[in-house]
Every structure is written in structure tokens, then in C-alpha cells.
Amino acid sequence: MSKPTVLLSAFTGTAAFNISGSTLHSLLKLPRSLKPPIQGLGNQLDEVRSELINTEILVIDEISMVSKPLFAYVDGRLKQIKGSHRPFGGVSVLAVGDFYQLLPVRHSKLLCVHDPAEIDLWQEHFQMVTLTQIMRQKDDLSFAEMLNRMRVKEKTDELSQADRELLSQRITELASCPTDILHIFATKKQVEKNNSVTLYLLHSNIVSIDADDFQKDPRTGRMARRDKPYAGGRSELADTLKVAEGARVMLTRNIDVSNGLVNGAFAKLVQVVTSDNDRITKLGLQMDQSRNKDRVVFIERAEENLKQRGVVCRQFPVKLAFACTVHKTQGLTTDAAVLSLTKIFEAGMAYVALSRVRTLGGLYLLDLDERKIFANPEITAALQSMRQASVDDMMPLSNLTETVSRPDILTLVHHNTEGLPAHIKNLKSHHELCLADVLCLTETHLQGSFVADSLHLEGYSMFKRNRHLSYSNFPDLSSRSGGGVAVYVRKTFVVSEKRYLHNVTDLEFIVLKVEAPFQALITAIYRPPDFGLKPFMDNLVSLLDSLETLDCHPVIVCGDFNENQLIRGRKPILDLFESKGYAQLITSATTDKHTLLDLVFISQPHRCLHAGVMRSYYSYHNPVYCLLSFSDL
Template sequence: CSRGRCSYLQFETEIIISCCDFHTHRRHYACNGSSTDEFCRNLNLNLKSLNETQTAVFYSIHDWCKRKVLNENPQQFFYYVAGTGKSHLIKSVYAEATKILQKLPCVSEEADISKATVLLTAFTGCASHNINGKTLHALLKLPRSLKPPYQGLGNTLDEMRANFSNVQIMIIDEISMVSKPLFAYVNWRLQQIKGNDKPFGTVSIMAVGDFHQLPPLGKAKPLCVYEHHVLDFWRDHFKMITLTDIMRQKDDLAFAELLNRLTVKQKHEPLSDADRTITSRFSDITNIDADDYKKDPRSGHMQKQGAPFKGEKGDLVDTLQVAVGARVMLTRNIDVQDTRNSVPIILFTLRERRKVRKKGTVRRQFTLKLAFACTAHKVQGMTTHCAVASLKKVFEPGMAYVALRRTTSLSGLHVIDYDEKKIFCSDCSCLQTTKLQTFRFSAKSCGTFDFVEHHGLQTSCCVW
């Protein structure tokens, strides 16, 4: 397609990749035709399902990457993408930007092409896993304490510079949970790695999230709240792009509109009659208290067993209750990238040995806990067809909102421990997000897709 942005044509085991303003590149793949067909179909499906605003964001970054490859030195961009349909946009932008930036001279000629050009990251392990990324702390080797002064990389600096040698773009998901001290550390870390004092070390940032959802842990304020005494990278550099088309609940628009109204509901504001449809999803629940018992091998009777040694709060659990087929959660990130069908493969390597005095005690335990239910902080960003949401322990703005919007339809939502006052948003988030500068798309950032069939393989092109 001569006018197309991107087209994929297959001939036996060879793929011809042609991009606008680039010469045709031939790459041979050591894979069968079915794998190639699947790759092309997935790419086409991603592009085909983008709405108008998503398409504009997609091609704005596409054009930036193209100019970067052509050595036009485009200005570093800082986007804040808010609204709905963010995860799908992240995957599409990541795939396209990675493909184009592989043509950079520094990547194709000098550097190791295996090093990433686009990074995917988030604050929590669950959020980063949803986009196949890493947590900010793991990716940038950040310390547990973010208090000043800044702690440099030390002996690992050379290793990090090698790993980040090709990095041009960082995509941060669930930005509402990132605190200002953490965001400042991200800036300083990238400056140190890149050896450049420009914001974020010349790395362009695409921050994605919704400030009506969960704020940072503890007493830290979200990035959108301005504080005079705190270094503010957010308001000084970032421009906002709002995605308005609802994606998760697109097949249940009444439920989607209800959630949008709950987004701005204040703590003491009653629900409207239209919004009270959510009360139809109440469910009864029966709590069963179970004691810990063991079977006496001599009598065959069950006897209650006490814990051999109780630790302090935050230590390993006294008793680990598990069973075959039980759903569990890792409480430490051992290997978050080694997964099988989204189910963690748990690996334990015990190499540490410590000498303990007579008065000391050593406790060993698997870093697991039962997870038939998760906290709102764990499920932010997750999509499911059915969920049971308990509002009993909601204690801060956005928690109920996050729990209620995990499902794709109202019929799949079951609410327990309902309390209308628990559904509220943060006053400051509503006010401050409107003060961020809005990004204006250029006319060439918007196009339409045409999909054609070529030798049984559907291909796509963008018409201007």
C-alpha cells in the first residue's frame, strides 16, 4: 500500500515490512507461516480496534519515532493519557514504537539490538504484569527509602547504562499511585543513567492512568496536586490527553455512564435515583470461622494446634494455610516475568545461611498467602467478567470506584458490605487535573484505517 502507514505481506517464510518514508526491509524469520500469520492478525486487530483519540495518540508517537530515526531531533515529549481504554493503547504504542526505533543508527549499527528502546513499567507488581512490564523499583533499582539525599547506583551504574543504552521512551501505567518523591527519583535515576541533566535524561515519558483512582500509599499526595515546597516535574512538563470512549464496559453503556458519575461523587453526596441501580447487585455472604486443627495419629481425633512461635507484625505468617488448587499470591517478587498463562511459576532458591546465637530464633516460611480475594490496590488496572466487591474496608478516595469498575458489565458485579458513603472521590484530584495543559494534536496525527485482503492475509494501511 503506497499510501499506507504500515503493511505486512507474507511470502512463504519471508516477511516484507514497508513503512511510510522508509525503504523496504526484508527480514527472514525462522518460524512457520502460522506464527507469522498470527503476529500480523494480532497487529491488525489492535489497530482496527483503536478509536479516534487513541489513533491520534498512536500516530503522534509514531511520527515522533519516525522523526527520531530520520535524525530530525524531535522535541522530547511528556504525555499524560487519562480516561478509558489505556491498556490497549499502551500495547499498540509499545509495539509500533519498538518496531520503528529498532531502525535508529545507534541501535542497528553500534549498540546491542537486544536492548529495549521502549520500557513498560508501573508502581505495583500486578499493574506491571498486566502490561508485561516491570515495577519502577525493579527496573531502575530504586532504594526502599526515597528520602533525600539521592542514592546513586554506585557499582551498578555501568551495567544500567548498558541496559538503557537504546532507551528512548518510558511508558508508566497507573500513574495515580506514583508519589512525588518516587517520580523525582525516576527523573534523577534516568539523568544519572543517561549522563544528561535534561528532564528524565532525555527519555520521553508517556504516563498513563486516572487520578480518580487510588492515590499513592501513605500520606503522599498524587502528582496532580500542586505543593509549593515539593519539586514538581508534573505540572511543569506534562500535557494531558483524555480518552473519552469507554472500552471496558463498551457493551454495557448504562453501567459505564453510572461509573462515570461515580467518578466525581463527593463523600456526603447521596446517590441519584438513576445511580441506585448499583444497589441491585447486593449479595448475601456467610462468614465461617475456622480454627486450626491437626489430627492426632494415635486417637484419630482432631486437636486444636497453637502456633510454635509468633512473630511481630510484618514478619512471616505463623501458619501458612494452603491446599491443592488453592489460589495464592506471592508476597515477594521472585520472578514476575516467568509466568504460564498468567499463573505464576513459583521458584525458591535458598542460598543464605546465618549463624544464630543460642538466644536467637530463625523463622523460615514460603512467601505465599491465600488470595481468593485481593485488595483494591492489587486489582487496579485488571479487567474481569465477574467480581465480588466488598466495601467494608474502604478507607480512602477512589477505593470503591476501583473495585466497582473491574467488571465489563453490571450483571457481572456483586456488591457486599454496601455503604453509600464509601463511594467517593478526592476533591483535590477533581480540581487539579483540570489545571494541566491539554495536548493539541496536529492535523496529520489523525487518519483512518483501510483493511484489505492479500493472499488470504488481512493487512492494514492508514489513509490521510
């Protein structure tokens, strides 16, 4: 199975699960302590390298939660894994999130804000793209617009009268709020009080679950359970849990990120499992984010070493969650929530809390002190000074949609996929390849006559020629894996394949004659880098002569010719095409090493309105495209 080229990650388990990704710590095998110097991977290095060998892009979601020390560790670890001194080991990092949200835990500066005491990897290496489509509050735009104003509001700014009136409409008493929706507070003390009151208000079947603390018995040398747990000294586990079947709870540890059993995940406790001696052995949970809402997941006690020397604690990694702190809600979306702003103590907290609900009608506000709604001015200054990234060259066809959609335009794309089966998912999810009328692929690596259903593109007909059918006089080449060409053509086009051409015996190619909606001859070619120039040129001459006899224009020949057009000196392939009246349309580098190997030749260059290079994250080669006009027909 091919290794992924794009990795999805986040700092917290909750954020990682939301994007079907992994935590940074698990993905990169990071230690709990991030103090420099960066620790090596030891015997794990080869294993991690094999998993990340194809990684080109690392996506980090909820980037505001990532501290500068963690980011420095990510940089160092990727350098180790990739064996490169380039920033992040040469991996492109796509950091997604909103810096106006909460600060990283126990760290004072966000990544975008310069701190002379910390390694700064942000200012030099990152550019900003602003996303404009609102998702969470898309059905309540007036609420969304108000939140955007509060997002950047400074402490000295006053709310507009309109915003103040909107929020005032939602102020209510705690006793009037629904008890079955999430309550959000600023401090742990507020949360614990609300959780305790709500538990006794809603439930009578309350059970107490003491932690099992084990300590070595000096007489026997064995670990023995204490009669009572130690008080305090635990980071994630409770001395005593008070819960009830039907109560709202939250996990306090990452158990299984892929299945949503992550620190901060909300659930309903539906079953308390006991052993024959009435000891509680498991808790059955229905997770809020489970794809199967009725599924019950059973968790067991987790283990933690206490500060007291030699003491091991075993307790269920859950806590009550009728209410939670603002910090636990970052990344959460809910239909309704009760919110108190009275104890807000830092920038961004009020904005995060207010923006968890989808609509203003889902907000129950216990109080309103607009002085608590403020942003960190350092963030505003940092973002204003950041370089803005242009995405125009990343989406050339998307920027030409009016032209692409014209009925008189033929959109042709060529792409060396470096293996169609390995990259078909990448190809199908590419934001621009689906705009092509004709998609020519080289290095397809297909074998045999059978084509798996997964390799077909909806709305397209597929034509292919595998390498083993392409060579009559070079058995070493024909028996070698790799190579091959394929062409996808929209099913609205009328096309026929010209399979056998005079004296073309040793060439990886496909020729298609387009009959409607307009006429054209389209050829895709792949030349292996070690295929000698003379036999290739002999076959290419025969091919071009045969195309001429078909008397159909324009003729478009595209492919990977493995002749770099950006170096000085003689270029026999280019010279041959130009001698026959063709023009080559691509002028900039098409590979990661800044070579121009992927070419498009056309017999009637006046038809070309646009041509250029697209972007690919999964192949050494970038796709190339051309838009041809048939308005004279």
C-alpha cells in the first residue's frame, strides 16, 4: 500500500479526530517534555521514515493551540525523518486556524507573535491566506458578522449599539436555561460547582468510584492497593469520581484518536459495569461524535504515576461534563449552550465561547460585561504584518472558469502521475483536474487488460496503452514495470482511438481523434529517461508523419519527453516538432527540481488562449494545461 503524501494533524486529540487525523505527538513520536535539545528517535527512526517517506504536506489544524517549543520540535523531528536541513525537512506545512482564539496552554506567545526568547519559525517561512466562507454560523449571517467584529475588538473599544442589543436579547437566568445543554464557564471552580449541582438535580442513582492507588508493601515487596486513595497529586485522573448512568461526561485522556476516544470528547455514561465482588471494572459510554450514536464503547481504568514516590494510580479517565471550561470548547460546534462571561480572564476567551453555537437563538447568556470581550492587540499587529500568499498561480483553471465553461473551448491537461493506482484518490480530489475535457496521463504503471472500477472517472471514457504493449524491439523495456499512458475524455465527446500507425513500433503513446463537438487529433507520449534518443526520434518521426496523413487539425501532442527545455544547448525533440510547424506552449518548470520536461505541442498555435502549469502535491511532476479556442468552427 502506498504511503500518504498529505498528513492531517492537530495538537489535541479532539481537533485531530475532527479532521480524521492524528495528534502531532503520535504522528511524529514526540516526547511529553519538549525541552531542547531535540531527542532522536533511536530504533524507531527507520520505522517512522518508512511511514512518512512520501509525505509532501503536513496539515496542522487549530494552529493557535501549538506552542513555539512544540513547533520547533516538529521542525526538528521532520528534519531528522527526512534527513534534510531544510525548514521542516522540506515538507510543506499548511497551518490552519484562528490566532484570535485561545493561547497555547502554559505559553504566553502565539506562533505569529515574535518572542525573542523562543525559536521563531513563523515570520520567515509562512504566508497567510484568508478564508472568507463562514461555516459554523452560515445559517445566521448577522450573528456571524457580529462575531467577526468581536473577534478583533480591543479592550478599549465599545460594542456597537446594534451588537449590544443583539446580545442583550439572549440574557437570561440560570434557572430558566435548559439543563440538558452544555454550560460554558471560564474557570474550573465554576465548572465543578455546576457539574455537582446538576448531577444531584438530575440523577438519584449516583455512584462514587475511588481511584485504586497501589504502593509497594515493604514486607512483601509487592504492589498493594491502599484502602483509600491519596488526595490530589494527579494530573488527569480523579481521586473520587461521582457519576450516574445517564450523566454527561468527558474523557480526560486520548485512548483511541481514530475512533474519537480523545481527551475532551463528550459522551453519555450509559452503563456502570461491576465484577462479582461489586468492584466497578468498566464504564459504558455513548460518544457524541460517534458515527453510530447507539454504539456503546467500554473503557477501563487508566494508569498514572503519582508524585508520591512509587505510587501508581488507576482510575477511569472521565469527569462530569454538564459544564466545561472555555478552553475545552475550542474546536467544538453545538446547537445550543449556556454561557457566563463573568470570570473571563484572557484575550480571545469570550470570542471562543460565544462562537461555539451555530445561531444566536442557541445562545443562553447569563451575563454581559463587554469589557470581557477583547482580542490581543499583538495578534492584530502580527497578522497585519504577515506576508499575504497569492493563490492565483495555484489555481490557474479555477481563475479561468468563464473561459473553461465556454462551449467553444477545449481544456486539455497532461500529468505525469507517477503511478495511477497509487494516486487515483489524489487525482480525483484535485481541485482542477476535473475541469479538463481531455486528461492525458503518463507513467500510469498499469498492468494487464483489466481496469479496476476505482480507476474510472465519473463522466469520462478511459483509453490506455500499457508499457508491455508499446515495444516490439526492446524486450528489456517492455518487461519492465512502470511507464504507460492513459487518456480520459468527457463522455459528451465523440472520439475514436488510432491504435496502429505505420512504423511506430517502439513508443509509449495514445492517439485519439476527436470528431465532436469539434475536430482535433490528441496524442499523449511518454519517453522513459533511459530510452535512447535515436530509436525514440525514429518512432516519433513516424508518428508525426502518420498524424499528418490523418488530415485532422489541430494536432496536439503532449507528454513527458524527458528533454529539459530550460537548459542551454541543442534540443532535438523540440527541433523536430518546430521543423514540422508545431509550437511548444509550456514555458516554466514542471518538476520539483525546476526542470521543464512536460510539454504540449500544437500544430495551430493561434488556437491557444491560455497555457501553463498547475500544482500537484503528490507527484514530482506538476500538471500542464492549455485552453484551445474553436470559435471559428
